[in-house]
Amino acid sequence: MKIEQARKYHKIDAVIVGAGLAGLRAALEVARSGLAAAVVSKVYPTRSHSGGAQGGIAAALANVSEDSLDAHMFDTIKGSDYLADQDIVEHFVNEAVNTVYEFEHMGVPFSRTADGRINQRPFGGHSAPRACFAQDITGHVLLHTLYEQCLKHNVLFFSEFQVLSLLVQNDVASGLVAWDIREGGLHIFHAKTVLLATGGYGRAWKVTSNAHANTGDGVALVLEAGLPLEDMEFVQFHPTGLYKHGILLSEAARGEGAYIINDRGERFMKNYAAAKMELAPRDVVSRAEQTEINEGRGIGGRDYVYLDLRHLGREKILSRLPQIHDLALNYLKADSIKEPVPIQPTAHYSMGGIPANIRTEVIKDAAGTVVRGLYTAGEASCLSLHGANRLGTNSMQDAATFGRIAGAHMTEFCRQNVFADLPTKPLDVAQGKIDRLWSGSGLERHAPIREELQENMTKHMGVFRNQDDMLRMLGIIKELQERYRKVGVDDRGQAFNLDLIEALELENLLSFAEVIVEGALARKESRGAHFRSDFPKRDDANWLKHTLAWRRDGKIVMDYGKAVVIYPQYQPQERKY
Amino acid sequence: MAQIDIQAKILRYQPEKDEKPHWQTFAIQVADDSTILDVLNEIHWRHDGTLAYRRSCRSSICGSCAMKVNGRNVLACETPVHRFGTKLKVEPLSGFQIIKDLVVDLEPFFAKLKRIKPYLIVDKPLPDKEFVQSPAQLEQIGESTLCILCAACSAACPSSWPNQEYLGPAALLKAYRFVFDSRDDGADQRLEIVNDKNGVWRCHTIFNCMEACPKKIKITEYLSRLKLKVVENSL
Numbered sequence: 034m035k036i037e038q039a040r041k042y043h044k045i046d047a048v049i050v051g052a053g054l055a056g057l058r059a060a061l062e063v064a065r066s067g068l069a070a071a072v073v074s075k076v077y078p079t080r081s082h083s084g085g086a087q088g089g090i091a092a093a094l095a096n097v098s099e100d101s102l103d104a105h106m107f108d109t110i111k112g113s114d115y116l117a118d119q120d121i122v123e124h125f126v127n128e129a130v131n132t133v134y135e136f137e138h139m140g141v142p143f144s145r146t147a148d149g150r151i152n153q154r155p156f157g158g159h160s161a162p163r164a165c166f167a168q169d170i171t172g173h174v175l176l177h178t179l180y181e182q183c184l185k186h187n188v189l190f191f192s193e194f195q196v197l198s199l200l201v202q203n204d205v206a207s208g209l210v211a212w213d214i215r216e217g218g219l220h221i222f223h224a225k226t227v228l229l230a231t232g233g234y235g236r237a238w239k240v241t242s243n244a245h246a247n248t249g250d251g252v253a254l255v256l257e258a259g260l261p262l263e264d265m266e267f268v269q270f271h272p273t274g275l276y277k278h279g280i281l282l283s284e285a286a287r288g289e290g291a292y293i294i295n296d297r298g299e300r301f302m303k304n305y306a307a308a309k310m311e312l313a314p315r316d317v318v319s320r321a322e323q324t325e326i327n328e329g330r331g332i333g334g335r336d337y338v339y340l341d342l343r344h345l346g347r348e349k350i351l352s353r354l355p356q357i358h359d360l361a362l363n364y365l366k367a368d369s370i371k372e373p374v375p376i377q378p379t380a381h382y383s384m385g386g387i388p389a390n391i392r393t394e395v396i397k398d399a400a401g402t403v404v405r406g407l408y409t410a411g412e413a414s415c416l417s418l419h420g421a422n423r424l425g426t427n428s429m430q431d432a433a434t435f436g437r438i439a440g441a442h443m444t445e446f447c448r449q450n451v452f453a454d455l456p457t458k459p460l461d462v463a464q465g466k467i468d469r470l471w472s473g474s475g476l477e478r479h480a481p482i483r484e485e486l487q488e489n490m491t492k493h494m495g496v497f498r499n500q501d502d503m504l505r506m507l508g509i510i511k512e513l514q515e516r517y518r519k520v521g522v523d524d525r526g527q528a529f530n531l532d533l534i535e536a537l538e539l540e541n542l543l544s545f546a547e548v549i550v551e552g553a554l555a556r557k558e559s560r561g562a563h564f565r566s567d568f569p570k571r572d573d574a575n576w577l578k579h580t581l582a583w584r585r586d587g588k589i590v591m592d593y594g595k596a597v598v599i600y601p602q603y604q605p606q607e608r609k610y
Numbered sequence: 611m612a613q614i615d616i617q618a619k620i621l622r623y624q625p626e627k628d629e630k631p632h633w634q635t636f637a638i639q640v641a642d643d644s645t646i647l648d649v650l651n652e653i654h655w656r657h658d659g660t661l662a663y664r665r666s667c668r669s670s671i672c673g674s675c676a677m678k679v680n681g682r683n684v685l686a687c688e689t690p691v692h693r694f695g696t697k698l699k700v701e702p703l704s705g706f707q708i709i710k711d712l713v714v715d716l717e718p719f720f721a722k723l724k725r726i727k728p729y730l731i732v733d734k735p736l737p738d739k740e741f742v743q744s745p746a747q748l749e750q751i752g753e754s755t756l757c758i759l760c761a762a763c764s765a766a767c768p769s770s771w772p773n774q775e776y777l778g779p780a781a782l783l784k785a786y787r788f789v790f791d792s793r794d795d796g797a798d799q800r801l802e803i804v805n806d807k808n809g810v811w812r813c814h815t816i817f818n819c820m821e822a823c824p825k826k827i828k829i830t831e832y833l834s835r836l837k838l839k840v841v842e843n844s845l
Contacts, residue, residue, distance in 0.1 A: 076664075076666050077716070079672070079673060080664075082672070084671050085671050094739075134739055137740040138730075139729075139730055140729065140794070142755045143740070145745045147745065149742035149743050170755075173671055181729040181730075184724050185727075244669075244672065245667075246666045278668075278669075280668070281669065359670070363690075364688070478655070480654075480656065481655075524659050524660040526624060526626045526660070527626065528625050528626065528709060529709050529710040531654065531663070532659040
């Protein structure tokens with residue numbers, strides 16, 4: 034199909050996919066420079082899941098105790114189980130403080146110290162109170178503030194558009210094709226630069242803190258375009274997901290002093306991380322919880338433990354953690370002022386994603402060859418800032434800081450380059466996806482396939498992994514991919530066709546889930562959030578490296594790139610908390 | 611956990627087929643601790659794939675799933691079925707054009723927001739670090755920043771229904787949020803915008819917005835303070 038067959042054709046300097054913190058911050062940077070920036074998002078910007086982040090944004094402001102950039106850097110590297118690229122971490126901590134002040138100048142209503150400065154609270158794995166926060170709705174206020182700034186600077190919004198294909202040829206990006214969810218029809222976005230800021234991929238699991246929207250569309254598009262994904266096996270399980278629902282109860286609860294207890298009423302973290310207790314990094318706490326549950330010390334022998342806030346007292350809970358209190362009350366009828374709240378590990382954050390360099394340019398191989406005009410930032414990306422495990426509050430900082438950096442580099446690229454030519458048949462891939470679903474036999478529905486994927490990912494690809502489980506999972510994914518070919522949609526309408534969108538999202542989930550499992554199978558060690566019962570030790574001699582995975586001829590193939598270790602003082606060492 | 615039988619009566623409108631909205635009742639089984647969103651998902655995933663609705667975070671923060679259930683504006687994701695019993699009547703938010711089923715056109719809602727200059731306006735030089743803002747100053751605006759722009763308030767506002775020009779509670783609340791922010795220098799501009807028959811004066815203190823707000827923001831109170839500020843400013 035030719036360009037003229039698109040419902041609409043747009044020609045815009047910078048097209049940004051995703052309207053969370055990374056996407057909006059990048060758009061703002063481009064728009065402020067006077068160039069045209071468009072944000073294409075499957076939801077209205079303020080619906081993005083950055084708004085679900087609660088506890089804080091990390092920056093060594095030293096407002097409530099001593100802190101330093103070096104300490105932030107070391108904590109991040111140690112938290113990553115030494116897989117983070119140290120040049121990226123250095124760039125990150127150097128920019129982080131400014132990012133927070135800039136947010137404050139934009140109007141973010143940060144919680145304050147008695148003398149009117151930004152307040153900070155402790156968070157897991159950070160050696161100082163470094164989390165700048167607004168009660169426990171930090172992500173919400175950061176997201177809304179950025180949206181407001183984007184309105185001010187006339188960023189163009191294409192809300193409720195689902196991106197169906199990236200236009201990349203000969204390692205040059207020229208735009209993308211998206212389906213207009215509201216009215217139907219394909220739009221071509223012809224761009225000098227494209228940013229993929231599509232967030233995480235937690236919806237591949239049943240128990241997850243992620244929104245319905247977090248189906249890893251960006252990573253799937255990259256894979257489809259013949260480009261690699263990086264470190265997809267590293268998925269963080271947050272220790273305090275609301276039991277059964279998986280909904281996030283912020284680590285801010287523990288930052289404020291909450292306990293985690295087992296069936297015996299013990300603060301069992303003393304057996305796993307005696308120094309840091311509940312404020313050990315998330316991978317450590319989730320493993321401890323799962324061990325307690327597996328060994329029969331879950332509450333009543335069941336698959337959950339308790340988050341206990343009672344000793345914090347009513348005033349502190351309602352003033353510092355009101356959202357957490359409401360969520361527990363609403364969804365589990367648990368009043369955290371009076372009773373402990375049932376929790377379990379929940380799939381939360383994607384350390385892996387689209388490989389990019391320090392300029393946020395997408396790279397296509399271990400040598401770092403750049404795909405011109407294509408950028409990525411935030412949770413969708415893998416720079417790698419978080420290595421094998423991310424510290425809490427580093428994600429919002431990552432999204433905002435590298436969003437801004439991406440915007441700056443995109444602006445520069447736009448000024449120096451003309452629009453690349455579109456492929457001769459730019460609509461074909463996108464139209465093909467829709468045609469397949471509209472003409473699908475309908476012998477299968479998307480929902481049962483997705484549910485089987487999610488249930489099995491939670492069962493086989495959780496906190497603890499082993500070869501047998503993963504091989505089983507791989508088989509299940511292959512079978513589900515086969516069944517997906519028979520999926521049809523009930524809804525043949527153009528306007529707000531949720532059936533079509535969910536079917537398209539499922540194709541993405543099934544695509545990258547295979548990469549997660551293959552990467553995890555190949556990585557015969559335990560590091561950060563990737564823990565293998567059959568290889569329980571970290572193996573720096575063989576595995577201090579990043580996975581790159583491509584889909585080629587229907588198979589996943591892998592290559593590896595060395596982790597960047599540049600500072601003698603940050604050489605890998607045993608990780609204890 | 612027990613299963614319960616539910617009768618969900620849903621206002622359907624498929625623009626390509628229907629001339630006007632009509633009711634359709636689904637008899638389904640769900641777990642007794644299900645939310646309204648769980649009910650919609652159950653219908654959409656297993657009974658009728660053509661059902662359209664918005665949802666995302668399913669944890670009361672994204673604001674996608676505001677709709678009317680048994681006459682009340684709620685977030686579907688946080689509202690348990692048992693609040694209404696086993697007979698549900700689900701319809702889109704009032705006062706907006708229906709795009710399809712439970713999905714309404716929110717473009718006018720967001721356009722109104724933009725009219726009140728919903729961003730911090732700073733004329734003074736920026737400090738090297740943060741602006742100093744006392745906890746008491748923050749307290750002035752704290753609750754108003756909870757707004758998730760779900761539009762439940764505007765859809766509950768009788769002053770908004772007949773008058774598409776009225777800024778409505780959400781945009782006015784946002785105006786309050788910036789006018790009362792100690793860091794902001796744009797109060798005069800904003801007060802001029804809201805000092806209009808389709809601004810604060812169209813609010814007749816009916817309190818529906820407050821009752822509808824899933825975040826329990828005291829919107830009417832803040833709008834009253836905004837009115838007072840307009841008066842003070844024009845004296």
